[in-house]
Structure formats: structure tokens, C-alpha cells
Amino acid sequence: MVSNLIGGNSSASKYIVVIGCGRLGSLLAGRLSAEGNSVVVIDQKESAFENLSSEFSGFQIVGDASEMATLKKAKLDKADCLLVVTREDNVNLMVAQIGRIFFETPVVLARVFDPAREAIYREFDIDTISPTQLSADSFMQKLNTHQVSTSAPTEGVA
């Protein structure tokens, strides 16, 4: 989904800033880096960079992304894409808006756990992904197919 948004594998290398190097951030940074993009990943804790796979060949910056100075250091004004995936919704929403309005980053995606907050910020022209919403949807989907198959008569079961 992300690679589609930024032009896919076939296009030229992009400059991508990933904020938050937890499980999701490190995974995204590793994959985008392996696809040949130039990736900078920011986290407050240096130890977070241990999550990065060996595929990752980009840059790491230790810093607080809610500080303008950190974003400038990451040269966000030059970025094609900003992915904000710290574990704090409010940091993600704030940084996404700063990226969009002050650095005019063409593609900004933020993770927001709280579906209520996500709905509000979708109106702000901020592209958000809510893992809570996505999991709920998948659960419902699986549950529905499960119910369909169990309600159908099955052989060999008494």
C-alpha cells in the first residue's frame, strides 16, 4: 500500500523519513530501504534501532520528532514521503500536520490507534491508518467466514 502511494518498486528511488523505530517503523524502514529508497529513521531511543533488519542501509537520527529542530535535521523539506509511526497518537498527528503544512511533504501517512481520533483527522487531509480499525475489520471478516463455514453442514463431525 505504501509502495503504491510513493510510486512502487519500478519508479526512481525516493527520500523517505520514518518516525518511530518500533516494530512497525523498523519493518517499514527495512522494506523501503531494501526497495532501493533512501530512508532516514528517527527515534528518541538509540536502542530502538536494534529493531532494524540487516536490509536497512539508511540513516538513523536519535531525537524527539515533536521538536522542529529534529525534523529539520532529517531534512524533511527534501522528503518525498513521511511515515509517522511512533506509539503515541498525538505525536503522530502533530508531526504529520507539521510535515504537511510546514515542510510540504507530498505524501504523509500517520498511524493512529484511536479510531475516534483517526476519524477527526481524516477531515484534516491527513492520511491515517488505524491498526485498531484494521484489526477489528479483519476479525469481523474472519469471524463471518468462520460462521459461514461452521453453519454449513460438515462431513465426519457428529
Added chain:
Amino acid sequence: MRIILVGSDKLTYFLGRRFTSKGDYLTIITPEEEAAVDLSRRLKATVIAGDGSDPTVLQEAGAYQADVLLALTDRDQDNLIACQIAQDRYGVPQTVAIVNDPDNKAIFEELGVSVAFSATEIIGSMIEQQTASEEIRNLVPVAGSGVTMTEVVLGPNSPAIGRAIKDLDLQGAVVACVVRRGRVLIAKRRSYLHEADRLLVISEDDQYGQAQKVLTGEGA
């Protein structure tokens, strides 16, 4: 006025006390249960334990009816989101956020917060004003040279008022320039001094006391 205050520290308590004593209708949102109980005992306010940037908590706090929301936590991101949700979702007309990083002041106002203020900046400028209102301000001790640059304001009792610089008994000290009503004048020997003039004085350290006495009438 209906006010929602989001915060947790002493600032929240004292501001809350001020608002309630003026008869404002106050609701406080504070994250810790224990602090919430404590605040509700001490203030005539509705206190809710919760996250002030959570839409449901804001609604519970009566955001639809609120006239103003103040976000005073020590986390800038929480203050921004609380203000934005209050404004856009619940139509709170006036939002105020404290910013801890002074860089965020302009950013927050651009992002829709009615007023953002930086405590760092306010305290800094207060201290500057405070020192500026004194008659004398030590500007720069010129390192290692035994010379000090000082700013002196001529108060109403200054013996130097109405006298020319050449007539002042300044030894080892010179008046470099005079600031009068915001304009910088090069000090000449024949320049007459007025009340409220600000003088930039360069003096040898051991002559500093004497120069101070000549210009302000006080000191050694």
C-alpha cells in the same frame, strides 16, 4: 464563562482557583485519578480523570458548551491535539495552549490554536523587563580587561540631569552613547542629559562606583 482546563500540576490548581473565584464554570481534565480526587476536594469545579485529547473525555467534560479550552500539560503534542479536537469537533471558540518548546508557538497558531504561549519566553522577557526597570544594569564585563560596560538610566533624582557630560566628574569612565526616547545619540562633551536618558557607560572596574555616584546620586 464555561472553561475546560487540561493539566495536572500546580498551574492547573492555581488557575482553577482563580477562575472559580471569579465565578466561571470550570471543568478540569487531569490524567491521574488521585490528582483528580484531590483537585475536586480543593476546587469548586467538575474534575474528570482522563486524557484531555480523547474526544469522548472532552465530550464528557461538556466541550459542546465550553467557551474556552486551556491545554496546560507539559507535553506539547497533547496540548495541540486537545485544542484541535475541542475546536473542530466540538466548536469551542477559543483555545489556549502552553508550549514547552518555544519553536512550537508559531506552529500551533498556524495549526489553528487561538493562542499559544511559551512559558520560557514569558519568564525570559519578564526577567529582562524587571532588570531594565532598575537604574543600572551590568551589561558586559569585558573579559580580562578590567573594563565594564554598564547601562544607567537617569532617574528623577539623578544629579546629572540638566548637566553637560563634560561637567560631570567622570574619571576612568566615559559615556559612550545616550538613548533618548528610543533614539540612539552619540554622546558629545557638550551633550546635556535629560531625565529618563539611558546611558551606555564604559568604565574601569575600580572607577565604576564613582561613575555610578555621579550619574545616579547613589552608591560609593
